[in-house]
Amino acid sequence: xxxxxxxxDHYDKLHAQxxxxxxxxxxxxxxxxxxxxxxxxxxxxIPSSEEQPFVKAWINFPSIAVEVEAFVTGWSPCAVEIxxxxxxxxxxxxxxxxxxxxxxxxxxxx
Numbered sequence: 716x717x718x719x720x721x722x723x724d725h726y727d728k729l730h731a732q733x734x735x736x737x738x739x740x741x742x743x744x745x746x747x748x749x750x751x752x753x754x755x756x757x758x759x760x761i762p763s764s765e766e767q768p769f770v771k772a773w774i775n776f777p778s779i780a781v782e783v784e785a786f787v788t789g790w791s792p793c794a795v796e797i798x799x800x801x802x803x804x805x806x807x808x809x810x811x812x813x814x815x816x817x818x819x820x821x822x823x824x825x
Contacts (some may be wrong), residue, residue, distance in 0.1 A: 743801070744775040745810035751794045760789040772797050773816040790814065 752758070761767050767786040772795070774783050785799035788809065795817045798809045 740804070741776045741778060743808055743810055744777065746794055746812060751791055751811050753793065756791045756793070758789055758791045761787060767798075769820045769822075770795075770797065771818045771820060772799070772812055774799070774810070774812065784820070787817070 767788060770785055770787055771782055772785050774781055783799045783801070785797035787795055788798050789796040791814075793814055794811050795814050796809065796811050797817065798807070800807050
């Protein structure tokens, strides 16, 4: 069976749109609480009244990994809790990720 050359652009756009919609329905994969406190380490929380560090973090979704800009709300030696806005789904998330997935953005670059 061949392809429809007359409407190929239309179907390519439709396929891309459906893929984006599916990705926007996915939720990020966060660490579980036992993973966050696996070594019995103390968690440091940043009060909302204080300035929260601005970072870039890699977030895993079921079908893709993306790098997002986020604020740090807490951390342990092996994990960081971040608060970020997912543009594709228009949703705000607060999740725990591994500490090595996070890079601090210097104030002069934010």
